[in-house]
Amino acid sequence: MDAIDQKILSLLGENARIPLKHIAAQVFLSPPAVSARIERMERGGIITGYRATVAPEKLGYHITAFINVVLPPERQQAFYEFVKQCASVVECYHVAGAYSMLLKVCFPDTQQLDAFVATIQKYGKTQTQIVFSSIIEHREPGVQEGE
Numbered sequence: 001m002d003a004i005d006q007k008i009l010s011l012l013g014e015n016a017r018i019p020l021k022h023i024a025a026q027v028f029l030s031p032p033a034v035s036a037r038i039e040r041m042e043r044g045g046i047i048t049g050y051r052a053t054v055a056p057e058k059l060g061y062h063i064t065a066f067i068n069v070v071l072p073p074e075r076q077q078a079f080y081e082f083v084k085q086c087a088s089v090v091e092c093y094h095v096a097g098a099y100s101m102l103l104k105v106c107f108p109d110t111q112q113l114d115a116f117v118a119t120i121q122k123y124g125k126t127q128t129q130i131v132f133s134s135i136i137e138h139r140e141p142g143v144q145e146g147e
Contacts, residue, residue: 001046004029006142008037009047013140016050053138061088061106063113064131068099071124079123088116099127 004027011023020031027034041047056064071079083089083103091104103120107113110130117128 001041005037005041005046008034009041009140009142012038012047012050056106060108063107063110064134065105065107065113066129066131067103067105067117067120068127068129069101069103069120069124070098070126071100075123079120082120082123086116088112100124 007027008023011018011026020034024031024034029037038047056062069079079101083092086105088105088107089103090106091102093102094100095102101124105113105116107116113128113130117126120126
């Protein structure tokens, strides 16, 4: 990847629906050349997909929380199967440290969050942190300019 590929990734990171001609104008290439670079990055696994981002609160999800779980090895598979079925779990990571799992969840209210936490406590000990505000929303590594 060169500086032009980085710039293309940055522009796509800001707006995945940006027209090729706008990208081309900013990187001083033709639209077919930009298209070829994007296709090469897709084939190479650098660009893995495109998606819409949504505002959870506009869909009624006013509570975002992170839940740490200490998960005994014998409950691991059952826990994985359970969280894969939970639409309110938007991210789930197996992590190192005092806890073994980290979940990011979204719920309409604290009562539903409380009920969910009670349900996952059958798998292990939990610690919940409710998000007050977000300083940096999700961003992809390596697609911001100047990095």
